[in-house]
Amino acid sequence: MNKNKIPDTPLEARRRHHKGEMDDKGTTLDMIIETAIQGDVELLGFFARNFGINYVESGKHALFWIAGTNDLQAAKLLIQAGSTVHNAGKKAASPLMHAAYRNQLDMAKLLLEHGARVHYTDGNGDTALSYAQEQGHVEMAAYLRSVS
Numbered sequence: 593m594n595k596n597k598i599p600d601t602p603l604e605a606r607r608r609h610h611k612g613e614m615d616d617k618g619t620t621l622d623m624i625i626e627t628a629i630q631g632d633v634e635l636l637g638f639f640a641r642n643f644g645i646n647y648v649e650s651g652k653h654a655l656f657w658i659a660g661t662n663d664l665q666a667a668k669l670l671i672q673a674g675s676t677v678h679n680a681g682k683k684a685a686s687p688l689m690h691a692a693y694r695n696q697l698d699m700a701k702l703l704l705e706h707g708a709r710v711h712y713t714d715g716n717g718d719t720a721l722s723y724a725q726e727q728g729h730v731e732m733a734a735y736l737r738s739v740s
Contacts, residue, residue: 620647624654628666628673640673646680653680659687660694664702677708683715692720692736695729700736710740 620643627636639645646653655675658666671677679686688708691699700720704710713719721740724732 621649621652621654621657624670625657625666628654628658628669629663631665631669633669636669636673645670645673645675648680651681651684656680656685656687656690659691659699659703660696662696662699664698667699667702671702671706677703677706679712679714683713685714685718686712686720688712688720689714689718689723692724692729692732693727695724695727695732697732697735700732704739710736 620639624636624639624643624645624647627639636645639647646655653675655667655670655677656679658670677687686708688700688703688710689712691697691703700708708720710720718726721733721736724736
């Protein structure tokens, strides 16, 4: 069985987990991200219950990575499953910062609607606004200023 293949059912995911096939670095986070992108609510719920929807690898959780895209549906599914819109760890970058860095305005709006903190600073003292400004994303920066 291909360890990188996303399980088709929660039962298959459970079997693979018990066999140790889902413990490779990156695999669990990748599966959570892919499951959200595919819109599989049942399997996403399985991961949320068994791994935690805020499962972190290298200081980042699934919503952080999705925030850098414009996949609003996947982000909504992750939020509905209980994903935090905040950072994954102390002083880590937040999903809002990633959205600002990648100029994903609709994603930033969604995250702010669900309680993301516009003034949060990462370990370097940067905010979502400073990320947008550094990248030259004028519209994003103006929006973030307007909600501050």
